[in-house]
Amino acid sequence: xxxxxxxxxxxxxxxxxxxxxxxxxIRRIVDESYEFLWRSLRRLGVAEDxxxxxxxxxxxxxxxxxxxxxxxxERAFLFGVAIRVxxxxxxxxxxxxxxxxxxxxxxxxxxxxxxxxxxxxxxxRRLLDRALDELPIEQRTVVVLYELEELTAAEVAVMxxxxxxxxASRLRRARALFQEAFERVRAEPIARAERVxxx
Amino acid sequence: VSDPKRLLEDWNDDLGRAALRAAARxxxxxxxxxxxxxxxxxxxxPTAAALTTAMGTSAVATGAIGLTKVVAFIGVAGVALVAGxxxxxxxxxHIETPSPTTANAIHTAAPSALASPTPSALTxxxxxxxxxxxxxxxxxxxxxxxxxxxxxxxxAPQPSTAPSAPVDHESALAGELSSLDRARSALAQxxxxxxxxxxxxxxxxxxxxALSTEATVLRIExxxxxxxxxxxxxxxxxxxxxxxxxxxxxRVRSLIGESSAP
Numbered sequence: 001x002x003x004x005x006x007x008x009x010x011x012x013x014x015x016x017x018x019x020x021x022x023x024x025x026i027r028r029i030v031d032e033s034y035e036f037l038w039r040s041l042r043r044l045g046v047a048e049d050x051x052x053x054x055x056x057x058x059x060x061x062x063x064x065x066x067x068x069x070x071x072x073x074e075r076a077f078l079f080g081v082a083i084r085v086x087x088x089x090x091x092x093x094x095x096x097x098x099x100x101x102x103x104x105x106x107x108x109x110x111x112x113x114x115x116x117x118x119x120x121x122x123x124x125r126r127l128l129d130r131a132l133d134e135l136p137i138e139q140r141t142v143v144v145l146y147e148l149e150e151l152t153a154a155e156v157a158v159m160x161x162x163x164x165x166x167x168a169s170r171l172r173r174a175r176a177l178f179q180e181a182f183e184r185v186r187a188e189p190i191a192r193a194e195r196v197x198x199x
Numbered sequence: 200v201s202d203p204k205r206l207l208e209d210w211n212d213d214l215g216r217a218a219l220r221a222a223a224r225x226x227x228x229x230x231x232x233x234x235x236x237x238x239x240x241x242x243x244x245p246t247a248a249a250l251t252t253a254m255g256t257s258a259v260a261t262g263a264i265g266l267t268k269v270v271a272f273i274g275v276a277g278v279a280l281v282a283g284x285x286x287x288x289x290x291x292x293h294i295e296t297p298s299p300t301t302a303n304a305i306h307t308a309a310p311s312a313l314a315s316p317t318p319s320a321l322t323x324x325x326x327x328x329x330x331x332x333x334x335x336x337x338x339x340x341x342x343x344x345x346x347x348x349x350x351x352x353x354x355a356p357q358p359s360t361a362p363s364a365p366v367d368h369e370s371a372l373a374g375e376l377s378s379l380d381r382a383r384s385a386l387a388q389x390x391x392x393x394x395x396x397x398x399x400x401x402x403x404x405x406x407x408x409a410l411s412t413e414a415t416v417l418r419i420e421x422x423x424x425x426x427x428x429x430x431x432x433x434x435x436x437x438x439x440x441x442x443x444x445x446x447x448x449x450r451v452r453s454l455i456g457e458s459s460a461p
Binding site for chain 2: 019026034035038052059146147172178179186
């Protein structure tokens with residue numbers, strides 16, 4: 001029992017094995033779910049410039065709690081954290097606007113498009129995001145998961161920890177609100193152009 | 200019970216469906232995933248070896264995409280790690296640095312998960328900064344996620360989740376949008392005659408465009424601004440006759456000075 005142990009290795013091999021397994025798991029989760037996480041954060045209202053940082057924040061939480069996340073529920077965990085991180089990002093953006101200390105191109109689109117704005121699809125996504133911005137978070141999440149990520153209703157129920165019947169009713173309401181909001185935001189740039197152009 | 204049809208199949212609005220498809224094509228730059236992976240592994244691993252691994256990965260990413268700054272924190276507790284990232288180049292476009300409030304938000308994120316006890320040596324990292332564990336993390340912040348070239352040589356191409364079929368349709372819509380944006384921009388700058396010329400251009404290129412309604416409303420506005428009130432009123436009345444319940448109707452009435460009440 002007099003085996004010499006390097007103090008630096010005194011944590012024993014077991015945690016190292018855990019570390020290796022956890023690292024593999026994190027790699028796999030990021031490989032499989034990063035695009036999902038990215039898109040979810042975007043559609044939950046995180047500005048494009050900030051979404052990489054927000055995704056990192058979510059993944060840091062995952063890494064620190066990976067032992068508590070059961071197999072198969074990784075995306076539900078990521079989405080749950082993403083909702084909170086996105087809410088904070090939206091508040092932060094709103095505060096900056098109120099302070100006049102910054103403007104997000106994404107959240108305050110200007111009537112004069114930048115070259116990026118006219119790139120394919122970007123303007124369309126901007127319309128979509130502005131419509132999503134008008135939805136309460138409960139409706140927004142079901143639109144994101146069902147209509148955009150194309151999960152099944154059963155998967156949405158598991159992910160949001162709500163009853164399947166609730167998914168169905170929430171989705172009906174969410175779609176109606178979303179379509180109304182989309183109609184409205186389509187009309188907005190013209191009103192904005194008039195404001196910018198002066199009277 | 201089968202799921203309801205998705206809006207993509209069940210929405211009688213070309214622009215709306217195009218927006219849904221555009222969202223499906225919204226993918227991160229290829230480099231962002233590798234950076235995020237390095238950060239997550241850095242937050243996970245307590246050992247110097249793991250830190251080296253994470254930093255090595257980041258260094259590769261850094262070399263590939265020209266990151267502004269890589270910051271490694273060693274021996275700092277938990278999610279405080281994500282705060283404090285700074286940018287070397289102040290001349291560059293400013294991107295929000297994670298603020299203390301953001302870090303606090305992470306503390307509160309998924310509270311049930313954070314609160315659950317985890318005896319594992321790996322998760323001994325405490326939320327309490329007074330008991331710093333051996334946690335380490337690498338926080339990598341790009342100058343701008345959107346400006347990172349997607350062609351980073353050391354990173355495999357992103358698996359595309361985008362269907363390729365609607366691309367032409369999308370291109371046409373994007374073309375319509377940019378064409379109308381130019382006209383709108385001219386009008387916003389007070390150049391109504393240029394706006395009208397651009398709208399003529401739009402009509403010539405997209406005679407049955409998905410945004411023709413928007414184009415008509417814009418034209419009415421441009422006519423009013425150019426002083427051609429008679430033409431504006433004629434066009435407005437034709438528009439209102441065909442689109443009495445359109446969301447644009449109140450706007451059109453207002454443009455020609457009529458009451459909102461029908």
